[in-house]
Amino acid sequence: MSTETLMAYDEALERFEPVLGMEVHVELGTASKMFCGCRAEFGGAPNTQVCPVCLALPGSLPVANEKAIESTIRIGLALNCSIASWCRFARKNYFYPDMPKNYQISQYDEPLCTDGYLDVEVDGRIVRVEIERVHLEEDTGKSTHVGGATGRIQGADHSIVDYNRAGIPLVEIVTRPIEGTDRLAPEIARAYVAELRELMRALGVSDVRMEEGSLRCDVNVSLMPRGTSTWGTRTETKNVNSLRSVERAVRHEIERQGAILADGGRIIQETRHFHEDTGATTAGRSKEEAQDYRYFPEPDLVPIAPDPEWVESLRSGLPELPRVRRGRLQEEWGASDLDMRSMHNADAIDLVEATVAAGAAPADARKWWMGELARRANEAGSALVELAITPVQVARVCAMVAEGAVNDKLARQVLEGVLAGEGGPDEVVERRGLRVVSDEGELSAIIDQVIADNAAAADKVRGGKVAAVGALVGGVMKASRGKADAGRARELILAKLGVSE
C-alpha cells in the first residue's frame, strides 16, 4: 500500500470545496432472477441456483422479470422520478469471467426512471440530493481469487466463480453531482445511503444488507479550489460496504486529493478501493484508458412500456416514506429532535417502534435501546439489530420495570442474561433470581441490620441530616444484592428512624 500524504481535513476544507456523486446498486429481493426462473436467494451452495439462461448456454434467451420492473418503478416513484413511458434494455459489452454472456443486460440512454430527488437530514439541515437516473440491470457472478495475499486478482493462483448471483436483479441509482455540502460531505454521503436504505426497506424491495452486498455503494469525490466553479477530476471509490465506510471513504478522498492538489499535482481519474482496516483508499483500474462498452439496444428483449394507469396505481400504493414516518413517530413519541436524530443514526427507530408496538412506553423503549443495549452493541462491535434480543423481549423488560418487579439495575442484568442466551426475560429473572425484594418482613429485617451496622449514619439522619439516608439505602441495596426496591427501602428507613420529609 502506498504511503500517501494526507492533508488535515480542516485545511482541505478551507482550501477546497468537495463535489460528491453517489452510485448505489441495490439487489432486489424478487423470488426469481432478472431474466430466468432461478431462485434469487442469497447463500445457496455455489452454482446450485443456475440454469441455461443465467449460465449463458448457447441458444438460451432472457425473459424480463415483471416483478423487478415493478420494484424499479416503485423505487423511482418513491424518489420522485419521472417514469419512462417507453424504454429499452441495452447490452453493455465487456469480457469478464464472472459475467457469463460477456455482456451485461442493463439500461443505457433510456433508463426506466429519471430526474428525481431524495431529501436527507444532516445536523438538522435538509439537503436535497438530486437523482439523475434509476435503472434496472442484472448482477454478475461472484469471483473468489485464491492464493494471493490480498484476495484481489493480482497475485492470485487461480479464481473460482459462483454464478448463483449472476442474473439477480440489480437497480442502479445514480445521483447528479452533489455540490455545496461543504464540511458535511462525509456525513451527507452517509446520510444519503442510510436514507436510501431505509427507503428500500419501507418499499420492501430489498433486504439492503450492505455486508452481504445487497446494497453496494460507489462514491465519487472531486475537489475544486475555493472561489472557483470548475469541478475537479473525480475518483470513484468502489464497493464501500458500510455506512461508516462511506463516511470515512469520502473524508479520506478529501484529505488525499487535497494533499495532491495543494502540492501542484493532478488527480487521476480512476476507480479506487476502500480498505476497512486502514480507512484508506488505493488505486484500482485507471479510467483514462476508458473501456468502450459498445452499448446497443438488447435485441432479445422487447421494450418496456409501462401502462400509465398501472404506474399511477403503484404510486398510490406507495408506503409511508421514511422521513414522513420519522416525523409522525417523533410526534407520537413526544421525542426531541436530538433524540430522533440519535435513534436514526443508531438505526434504532424500527426497533423502538416495534418495542412500543409490543406495549412499552416510548420513552422506556428508547431509553433501553439507546442506553444499555446501544452500549452493549458498541462493545460487541455489532449493530443494534444484530443483538440477540427482540423488541418484544425489550418490551417485556420495560413492563417488569413498570410493574416494579425489577428495578433498573436488575433490568440491566435481565438484558444481559437474554443477550447471553439464557432465555427470555422471565426465564432469566427466574434462573438468576432477580426479583425485587418486596417482602416487607425480609426488607425490614435487612434495614434493621443495616441501621445497626451504620449507627453513625443513622444518628445523622435522626439528627435531621436526611441526605445521609443515602448511605443507608446503599447499604440495604448492597445487602439485598440489588434486589430491594430502593424507594420503599428509603421510606422504611426514614419511618424506623422517626424522620419525616
Add this chain to the structure above:
Amino acid sequence: MSLIRKSAAELGALLGAGEVSAVEVAQAHLDRVAEIDGKVHAFLHVAAESALAQARAIDERRAKGERLGPLAGVPIAHKDVFTTSDMPTTAGSKILQGWRPPYDATVTRRLREAGLVILGKTNLDEFAMGSSTENSAFGPTRNPWDLTRVPGGSSGGSSAAVAAYAAPLSTGTDTGGSIRQPAAVTGIVGMKPTYGGSSRYGLIAFASSLDTPGPFARNVLDAALLHEAFSGHDPMDSTSIDAPVPGVVEAAKRADIAGLRVGVVREFDSEGFQAGVVARFHETVELLESLGAKVVELSCPSFTTALPAYYLIAPSECSSNLARFDAMRYGLRVGDDGERSAEEVMAMTRAAGFGPEVKRRIMLGTYALSSGYYDAYYGQAQKVRTLIARDFEAAFHQVDVLISPTTPTTAFPIGERVDDPMAMYLADLCTIPANLAGNAAISIPCGLADEDGLPVGLQIMAPVLGDDRCYRVGAALETALESRWGGPLLSKAPAL
C-alpha cells in the same frame, strides 16, 4: 415408389393408415443417408439409434390406438444450430465441438412433440454465417444437383439432405436468406416465417433481431405442415409473437390465386442477375398472370440499401452474441496450462475456435458498435431498417404479395467465392429485406437455368403474419409449374 421419394404428407398418411411403420420409414432414410452422405456431407451427426428408438416409440403409441399428428413418424433432418439434449450441437464451429446441451430448443421440443423422428444434425456455415456451407468448421456440404457446387447456406446441410432424399423435411434458420437461398439453389421449398412466429429459444444466436427458424421440404404443403408443427408463441422467447399461427396448411391446400395482386420488385429485376435466373423469373410472372393474378411492377427504393445495412446490424449483434464463447463454461479450451490467465486462455481459445468468416464479422460488428462510430454505422443501419419496413408497408397497400428471384445466380462452384466476401454476400441481395423488416417470405423452385441446368428459385414475400399468403401463392404456382414440367423439378436432378 420407394419410401424416400415420398412426401411428408404421403408418409404421414401411410403411417396413419398403418401401411408402413415408422421404423421402416426411419430405416429407409438412414440407409439413404449411409448411401449418399459420403458424397454430399449433409450431416454432422447421424443419430441412427435414437432415430430408430423414437420411431419404435411412435409405432407403439399408434399400436395402442393413440391419435397422433399428421407428421408422427416422419423423419426430419435438424440444423445443427438448434440445441438437442440427446445429440451434440456444434453450430458448425470448432469452438463447440463435442458440446452436449443439457436442454432442447423449443423447436426441437416441438418436433419431438409432433412425433417427428430426428435423423441427425445437419451441416451449416459456422454460426450460420455464410451462403455456401463452406464456412463450416467440419467441411463443406455439396449440392446434390452437382457435387462440385455449393448447396447454399447457411442451412446448406438441411437443403442438401432434403434435395438428396435423405429426409423429406428439415429445419433451417434464416437470418439474411439462410433458408430461402439454399432452397433456391437445391430446387426445393424453403420458408422464412414472420420474425417472432417461430421460437428462437435454443437456437444458437447469430443475429438476434433477424434469426428465424423455418422449414425445408420438397413441396409447399409439406413445408406448411412442418411450419405449423413447430411455430407459435413461446414464453421463453420474449420476441416471440403472442398470436395464433397463420393458417398455413389451409393456405397450401387452397392454392387459389385468382384476383390476387402480385408486385414485382423493380429493384430486383435487374441487370447483373444470371440470364437463366431472369428468364425463369419472367416466365413465372407470365404464369401468374395466366392463373388470374394481377401483376404490377413497383418500386421499393430502400431495398438497394438493405445489404449494407444488414452487414452492419448482423455483425454488430453477432459480435455481442458470440462473446459468451470464452472457454470458461463449455466448449473448446485452448492454452490452459495452469499458468496463463483467464484472459489469455479466452483469447487463445477464440483465436483457435472461430473460423475466418466468424472473426471477420465479429471485428466488423465490434467496430460498428464502438464509441464514436455507433451513430454512423449501427444507428444509420437501423434507420435504413425502418425505411425498408416502410417500403414494404407501402407496397402491401397496393399488392398482396411481392415477388423476386430468390438469389441472383444458381449454385456456384465450391471455392469460387471463398476469397471474395462481397461476391458471397451478394447471394443474399434479394432475401435480406424481408429479414430486416421481419416479413414472411418463401422460396419455391421455378425451373432450371438454361446455361447450367441448375435450379432457380422464386421468392414470394408477404406482410408480417401474412405467412399463409406465401403458401397460397407458392402452392398454386407449384401445381401449375409441375404440370408444365410433368412432375417435380427435383425429379430432373441427376442420380447421386
